[in-house]
Amino acid sequence: MSEIKEREFELFFQDKSNVTMSSYKVDPKTNLPILYLQDQKEALWIKFEETYPNGMKKTSFMTRLADCSHIKYWENLDGLYLICNDYGFEAFQDLIAIA
Template sequence: MSSYRTHSKSGLPIMYLQDHKQALWEKFSEEYPNGMRRTAFMTRLQGSRFVYQDNLGGLCSECNECGYESFASINTIIDTHVEDEFSKEELTQKLNSLRRYMRREYIKDLKITSSGTPAHKSCICHCLSHSFGICNLQHFEICNGCVELFHFFDLIKNHVDGELHELLDDYLKKLISWLGHHARKFYLNTHVQVNLDELDEDGAVIIVDYKMRILPHTARETKSQFFGKR
């Protein structure tokens, strides 16, 4: 994610806060009981050079394109092409919980060992080891959360014209890439932490902003992938 921005007034880099200001204050005052006072601390954090992480949406082009834009387009399809009010409501609701799942819940079940090696999970969409192509264990299931992604597209296809199916397959593909993006982010973030934990007085951690690609593996092919094979 390229989030390098500078504060226009001071020209200094924007700092992203890891937590709410109150939580940061509590942590700070615990660690430095004789440090600066609360008011001074809060005043320092004020101003646009410090941005809470939650406001990061839109900075990452992958999240913007695969996440936000796809969801917006699918919403438009529901609005304009699904006639039955009940189904419209149901699809909108399912789409919202799908987005919540993908943004917040999905990464909670990813696993990396304490030494930073990607670990196996029985849900194929959650097996980081499989996404690196190094898993030789069986994946018997897709977990309840991940399977909703495929269920949603099956469901919406029942309600819209066949002409739109190919377009919907494209969105499914984008959302799968978005899951991959979250997995990648999780993997990289964990690695930074592992490296920091191993840091000794003579070492340094250098973070290079480059694009790493883990190709997504899925248990099911979309229709266009299937027909594209011939």
């Protein structure tokens, strides 16, 4: 994969609208902070393609994403986060506002 496409992938997953960085967990293999996906893989692909129309293709994107051990779905909410995200609920922002 070209260096430019690799850099686009990295930049995309540094954007806080795409991932949330763990402040205390790191990947033991890479020592990088764990990044939790803000959306499902298919929705992230669509957003990536819109952002970088001449970037990597879908198969490369999905393969690269699967190979990143530090990028994960929210594991402690048993899918609740993704369900809320699908329906447009921003539960955590509402809880922060209430607190």
